[in-house]
Amino acid sequence: MTNDNLLLSADALPGGFQFAAVTAGIKASGKPDFALVIAEAPASAAALYTANRVQAAPLVVDREHMARSGGRVRVVAVNSGNANCATGEAGLRAAREVCSAAAATFGCEEHEVFPSSTGIIGVPLPAEILVRALPAAREQAQATAEQFSAFARAILTTDTKPKVATATCTIGGKTVRIAGACKGAGMIGPQLVPHATMLAYVFTDAVMEPAVLDGYLRGAVEQSFNSVSIDGDTSTNDTVLLLASSTADARVEAGVEAFGAALNAVCLSLAKQIVDDGEGVTHVVELQIEGAASDADARAIAKTIAHSPLVKTAWAGNDPNWGRLMAAIGYSGVAIVPEKVGIWFGEHEICRYGGRSPLYDEAAAHAYLKQREFSIRIVLGMGDGKCRFWTTDLTSEYVHINADYST
Amino acid sequence: MTNDNLLLSADALPGGFQFAAVTAGIKASGKPDFALVIAEAPASAAALYTANRVQAAPLVVDREHMARSGGRVRVVAVNSGNANCATGEAGLRAAREVCSAAAATFGCEEHEVFPSSTGIIGVPLPAEILVRALPAAREQAQATAEQFSAFARAILTTDTKPKVATATCTIGGKTVRIAGACKGAGMIGPQLVPHATMLAYVFTDAVMEPAVLDGYLRGAVEQSFNSVSIDGDTSTNDTVLLLASSTADARVEAGVEAFGAALNAVCLSLAKQIVDDGEGVTHVVELQIEGAASDADARAIAKTIAHSPLVKTAWAGNDPNWGRLMAAIGYSGVAIVPEKVGIWFGEHEICRYGGRSPLYDEAAAHAYLKQREFSIRIVLGMGDGKCRFWTTDLTSEYVHINADYST
Numbered sequence: 001m002t003n004d005n006l007l008l009s010a011d012a013l014p015g016g017f018q019f020a021a022v023t024a025g026i027k028a029s030g031k032p033d034f035a036l037v038i039a040e041a042p043a044s045a046a047a048l049y050t051a052n053r054v055q056a057a058p059l060v061v062d063r064e065h066m067a068r069s070g071g072r073v074r075v076v077a078v079n080s081g082n083a084n085c086a087t088g089e090a091g092l093r094a095a096r097e098v099c100s101a102a103a104a105t106f107g108c109e110e111h112e113v114f115p116s117s118t119g120i121i122g123v124p125l126p127a128e129i130l131v132r133a134l135p136a137a138r139e140q141a142q143a144t145a146e147q148f149s150a151f152a153r154a155i156l157t158t159d160t161k162p163k164v165a166t167a168t169c170t171i172g173g174k175t176v177r178i179a180g181a182c183k184g185a186g187m188i189g190p191q192l193v194p195h196a197t198m199l200a201y202v203f204t205d206a207v208m209e210p211a212v213l214d215g216y217l218r219g220a221v222e223q224s225f226n227s228v229s230i231d232g233d234t235s236t237n238d239t240v241l242l243l244a245s246s247t248a249d250a251r252v253e254a255g256v257e258a259f260g261a262a263l264n265a266v267c268l269s270l271a272k273q274i275v276d277d278g279e280g281v282t283h284v285v286e287l288q289i290e291g292a293a294s295d296a297d298a299r300a301i302a303k304t305i306a307h308s309p310l311v312k313t314a315w316a317g318n319d320p321n322w323g324r325l326m327a328a329i330g331y332s333g334v335a336i337v338p339e340k341v342g343i344w345f346g347e348h349e350i351c352r353y354g355g356r357s358p359l360y361d362e363a364a365a366h367a368y369l370k371q372r373e374f375s376i377r378i379v380l381g382m383g384d385g386k387c388r389f390w391t392t393d394l395t396s397e398y399v400h401i402n403a404d405y406s407t
Numbered sequence: 408m409t410n411d412n413l414l415l416s417a418d419a420l421p422g423g424f425q426f427a428a429v430t431a432g433i434k435a436s437g438k439p440d441f442a443l444v445i446a447e448a449p450a451s452a453a454a455l456y457t458a459n460r461v462q463a464a465p466l467v468v469d470r471e472h473m474a475r476s477g478g479r480v481r482v483v484a485v486n487s488g489n490a491n492c493a494t495g496e497a498g499l500r501a502a503r504e505v506c507s508a509a510a511a512t513f514g515c516e517e518h519e520v521f522p523s524s525t526g527i528i529g530v531p532l533p534a535e536i537l538v539r540a541l542p543a544a545r546e547q548a549q550a551t552a553e554q555f556s557a558f559a560r561a562i563l564t565t566d567t568k569p570k571v572a573t574a575t576c577t578i579g580g581k582t583v584r585i586a587g588a589c590k591g592a593g594m595i596g597p598q599l600v601p602h603a604t605m606l607a608y609v610f611t612d613a614v615m616e617p618a619v620l621d622g623y624l625r626g627a628v629e630q631s632f633n634s635v636s637i638d639g640d641t642s643t644n645d646t647v648l649l650l651a652s653s654t655a656d657a658r659v660e661a662g663v664e665a666f667g668a669a670l671n672a673v674c675l676s677l678a679k680q681i682v683d684d685g686e687g688v689t690h691v692v693e694l695q696i697e698g699a700a701s702d703a704d705a706r707a708i709a710k711t712i713a714h715s716p717l718v719k720t721a722w723a724g725n726d727p728n729w730g731r732l733m734a735a736i737g738y739s740g741v742a743i744v745p746e747k748v749g750i751w752f753g754e755h756e757i758c759r760y761g762g763r764s765p766l767y768d769e770a771a772a773h774a775y776l777k778q779r780e781f782s783i784r785i786v787l788g789m790g791d792g793k794c795r796f797w798t799t800d801l802t803s804e805y806v807h808i809n810a811d812y813s814t
Contacts, residue, residue: 327459
């Protein structure tokens with residue numbers, strides 16, 4: 001890459017998609033705040049949305065449009081700076097107004113437009129300024145790595161950097177490309193249905209039907225976006241959209257391991273980038289829970305640890321206070337036997353049989369926790385259930401960022 | 408009160424209890440760290456313990472002793488600075504050693520001793536230094552307001568101030584006194600069974616049977632200690648103990664409203680003092696949830712709000728970002744209809760029908776939230792369920808305190 005603005009190499013971009021990013025005027029900063037994807041032909045689509053019962057207006061419209069179109073999308077229209085959530089009927093009208101204007105601009109049906117919004121909740125979305133920006137977006141849209149990079153930047157809010165990932169696989173002798181972009185740094189405790197605070201858009205040039213796409217997406221999300229948490233606040237706007245343009249001349253049916261693995265890799269990379277760029281984060285922690293009675297139990301323990309203010313502040317201080325981990329395991333709601341619990345920080349055994357390990361070395365543990373990234377392995381001795389989960393510490397900087405958001 | 412060290416007036420102290428507080432040497436600070444209560448005759452007792460599945464050694468011993476004694480306690484022995492939790496068999500032996508020595512010192516049965524510990528988890532408790540301090544405690548013990556005050560101070564850890572509350576009621580023409588002391592400033596998300604991170608000791612001079620005491624205690628705890636949260640971390644050591652000395656010549660059976668009201672008032676005062684002294688707290692927030700389908704639903708929403716880092720950091724910034732409240736309501740797991748939700752900050756209507764109220768005045772809302780104490784009322788429009796719950800903001804100071812605890 002010779003251009004500093006490029007987030008991926010030109011040959012990594014799936015064919016069939018054009019990208020645009022313009023400044024409509026929603027962000028006070030004047031940075032690009034309206035990002036569009038235009039599929040050159042109707043793309044197969046699958047989407048997952050937040051499990052929050054309060055759902056932003058664009059998610060209501062997305063469900064309607066996906067149902068009417070049978071999972072076909074021509075235009076994705078993402079504004080950043082305003083979540084268009086808790087905005088009532090006016091919010092729904094605003095979302096529909098943007099879709100209607102985008103359909104007219106790009107020559108498709110209104111129900112082939114997929115809107116997304118991210119930013120502050122409860123403030124009316126000024127649809128007219130997005131509508132006014134559509135002609136400029138149409139002029140600019142191109143199927144290039146430059147434009148993809150611009151798209152990836154325009155969807156950001158409190159993120160400090162753009163997040164993209166790519167992968168390829170070979171299907172029937174043909175190369176299939178997958179590329180994704182996402183945003184998210186706070187209000188991150190994704191719970192997509194079937195079980196995200198983030199917006200993620202993943203593109204492929206494979207030939208795929210919407211139902212097949214949906215199956216791959218559900219599998220990929222569970223082990224990626226649904227396995228990370230920053231603050232445990234499940235957003236009202238979380239959306240993951242997977243689009244297939246069919247330009248690669250390679251058909252992917254259900255059960256193609258090479259495609260599944262490539263998609264999983266892209267989603268996991270994006271999810272980990274969200275954690276790494278979490279608000280005020282100074283440590284990224286991989287939790288490995290093993291020996292639970294079930295995978296669900298392992299996951300419940302990982303989430304309880306990931307949401308414990310006392311555990312997360314100890315991490316901020318590089319503090320090997322493993323008693324806080326024991327307390328969180330204990331109140332997770334999962335049936336455990338404290339005397340069976342073992343805890344390792346990387347290769348350092350910290351806790352054995354529920355008590356301090358005879359090998360416990362506080363100075364070594366403290367040094368290990370000074371690293372930006374570390375692993376904590378907890379073995380429960382109850383069964384074969386396990387999970388991997390990624391989370392962060394809780395720092396003063398997180399408090400500063402979130403105590404000064406709208407005022 | 409002429410003595411600055413007195414936390415209650417001499418005539419507010421229930422008869423029949425002597426108090427002592429000595430420096431055994433567990434706290435590095437050299438402050439008193441071993442607090443004792445000696446009932447002059449076996450007191451009727453009822454206790455509730457944390458719902459955490461990891462339970463500190465003293466709680467295991469307490470359950471055994473209460474079962475063996477049939478709810479009779481002669482000595483309460485509380486050490487601060489070490490939680491004696493996640494300490495395995497050695498921890499149990501240490502707790503028993505202290506009880507055995509206390510029984511010998513004060514002339515009672517070992518199973519009439521009720522031990523408690525609070526402080527760091529996972530560090531062996533040096534029983535011998537507590538045992539060595541017992542003779543000094545015996546010398547010092549007196550049934551005075553001074554000694555009660557010293558007890559209330561010696562049980563503290565990160566608390567910035569002692570917490571006591573008193574009440575009286577008249578039963579059959581006789582005055583019954585209730586006085587309580589508690590500690591707790593972090594790891595506060597009590598879940599006592601039937602649904603505490605805190606230690607609370609409440610004393611009365613009424614004549615009461617243990618089973619009757621238990622009934623009153625359960626009722627009082629639900630609307631006090633179980634209705635407050637600072638960080639949502641449910642401790643491994645939470646204990647509430649209620650003792651009745653029978654010195655007042657006034658018998659209280661089940662269903663005596665005057666006694667129940669007085670006990671509730673003492674427990675609620677203690678619980679609110681814990682919230683007010685929460686680690687790094689700059690705002691105390693009363694949540695009033697109304698119109699839920701059930702009281703349990705109201706409670707689930709209150710707890711979700713009370714544990715949301717985004718909501719709590721907004722409060723730290725006096726930030727009227729009510730969208731974060733809507734998001735928390737939405738991911739609480741409770742079935743709600745967003746379009747029915749109304750939110751008030753004190754008398755200020757913020758949200759109507761799930762959207763920004765036409766009366767919303769950001770400057771006025773911001774000014775209201777600058778107060779140290781404020782109320783948020785949320786009306787759901789689903790039924791008659793309601794609750795009141797007290798919680799705090801999440802500040803940089805909380806992070807500083809908890810990032811530097813043991814290192």
